[in-house]
Amino acid sequence: MxxxxxxxxxxxxxxxxxxxxxxxxxxxxxxxxxxxxxxxxxxxxxxxxxxxxxxxxxxxxxxxxxxxxxxxxxxxxxxxxxxxxxxxxxPKEDAVLVADHHALEKVKLAHQSKANKYFAQVAQSWDKLRKLHVPESAVEAAILKYVGPKRINNLLDMGTGTGRMLELLSDVYVHGTGIDFSREMIGVARAKLAAAGISHAQIRLGDISEDEAKDGSGALDASDALANLVILHQVLHYFDDPGRVLSNASARLADGGRILVVDFAPHDLEFLRERDAHRRLGLSEQQMQMWGQFCGLKIDHFEQITNQHSNETTDKSLVVCLWVLTKSKGT
Ligand SMILES: C[S@@+](CC[C@H](N)C(=O)[O-])C[C@H]1O[C@@H](n2cnc3c(N)ncnc32)[C@H](O)[C@@H]1O
Structure with a gap:
């Protein structure tokens, strides 16, 4: 044609x-x-x-x-x-478009409330549950290896859950911030960090899919120091639009900083949508590249984490991947 x-x-x-x-x-x-x-x-x-x-x-x-x-x-x-x-x-004020927008917000709220209910139920047992899905030791070894021992000024853990990443990397960062929208999860995270004597990390309640608040309110506070390392560990698959969350992560990234995404490769375990509130069945390299490009990020490093010490409890059809994204030149 x-x-x-x-x-x-x-x-x-x-x-x-x-x-x-x-x-x-x-x-x-x-x-x-x-x-x-x-x-x-x-x-x-x-x-x-x-x-x-x-x-x-x-x-x-x-x-x-x-x-x-x-x-x-x-x-x-x-x-x-x-x-x-x-x-x-x-015309943004058109009545039909406005009504559609309201209906969209309602649908998003319903998903959020479903995810929130799920995480409220599992908060106390999350540290055990995490290990059931994925080869945790192999994943954490890969994260530690990639991050390395060099000191990082500001670390931002988006969707921090029980604060495991803040605990794992506590020797590496000077100041850590964890954000999560589940009161139950952050309750566990605060107690756990206090018990471990980690006082250089703070936990905040907030929605990481919301745009950055210019007035200092909201989860992603524009007045906060920018982060040198942003972590999204097993978080993006809970969003219909992971690109939006990645874009928020990019907005909070200092020059020369890195975003570390750890998540599942594409899979076909449909039941995880119903049972565990997943929205996306894993993330592909191609999608990550596309979402990154959209907010001025490029993939610097990608690896699939193979589980050499596989045990019977982890689900063999779930492959965990690690992506590192940095700002593209000129953005
Ligand atoms: C699977 S858990 C992972 C927690 C932690 N990163 C870890 O690996 O243990 C996903 C976390 O994302 C949080 N979460 C989901 N949607 C969120 C949102 N819109 N804003 C903030 N946190 C959110 C959940 O409450 C939950 O704690």
């Missing part, structure tokens, strides 16, 4: 009420078809048909993950520019 015809197709794809609403919704971040269906209150086949048309026109990108599919808006190339200019023209 000639470029001209392709452009006509793309404009036709965007030029329809539901599809424009879809673009407006996806401008806020990646969403699963299931959530989009709930937000628009339209049937799943209907929503899927609209999404397929947008994807064929290159205006959105599909990512299949187990029984779910996620969509995001095209953010690069000529279609990325076209989507950006369409989004710019959208």
């Amino acid at each position: 000639a470029e001209f015809d392709k452009l006509v197709e793309a404009l036709k794809a965007a030029g329809e009420v539901t599809r424009l609403r879809l673009l407006a919704l996806l401008a806020d971040g990646e969403l699963s078809v299931k959530d989009i269906t709930d937000i628009l209150a339209q049937s799943q086949p209907r929503v899927s048909r609209h999404l397929k048309l947008l994807a064929e026109a290159g205006l959105v990108v599909r990512n299949a993950e187990g029984a779910w599919a996620y969509y995001r808006i095209a953010d690069s190339g000529s279609r990325g520019e076209l989507v950006a200019s369409i989004l710019q023209q959208l």
Whole structure:
């Protein structure tokens, strides 16, 4: 198809009420078809048909993950520019778009409350549970090896849970901050750090998916010192849009600093969504690169952590990966 015809197709794809609403919704971040269906209150086949048309026109990108599919808006190339200019023209105060936005917030809150309930239940036993899923000693050895013994001024542990990373790296950082939205988790973290005599780390309650607060309120406080090392250890798979959390991590990163992400490689253990409140079935290298690029980060280091001392309790179909991201030049 000639470029001209392709452009006509793309404009036709965007030029329809539901599809424009879809673009407006996806401008806020990646969403699963299931959530989009709930937000628009339209049937799943209907929503899927609209999404397929947008994807064929290159205006959105599909990512299949187990029984779910996620969509995001095209953010690069000529279609990325076209989507950006369409989004710019959208009247933000339009009643339908405002209602969609409210419905989206409601869906996000429901997910958050489900995750919060799950972590409230497991807070006391989390340190034991973590070991059941993954070869913890191999993962921690890889983290210690990568971080190295050189002193780090400020460490930020996003989704700190019971504060294990702050404990593991306590000899390395001068000042540590852990943030988590579960009161139960941070209760355990505070008690544990106090018992271990770690007084150079503080734990804060907060939502790491929220944008940085310029006024000093919120979890990611713009007035805090920037971090030399940001850790996201087994956290990103709890988010529909891990790119948003990564972007928040990037905003808190000092020049020359590193972001260490430890998470699962793509897997097909669908039951973890229901049982353990996972949203994403692991993260691929390609996705990490794409989310990183979007917020000015590049992957400096990647490794799969193999479990040489595998024991019977860890799940063999879960592979843990370690990514190190730094700011790309010129950002
Ligand atoms: C699987 S645990 C990992 C905890 C810790 N990093 C570790 O490896 O032991 C994920 C943590 O992310 C936290 N979390 C999930 N969503 C969050 C959000 N929106 N804001 C802050 N913390 C969040 C949960 O409360 C939980 O403690």
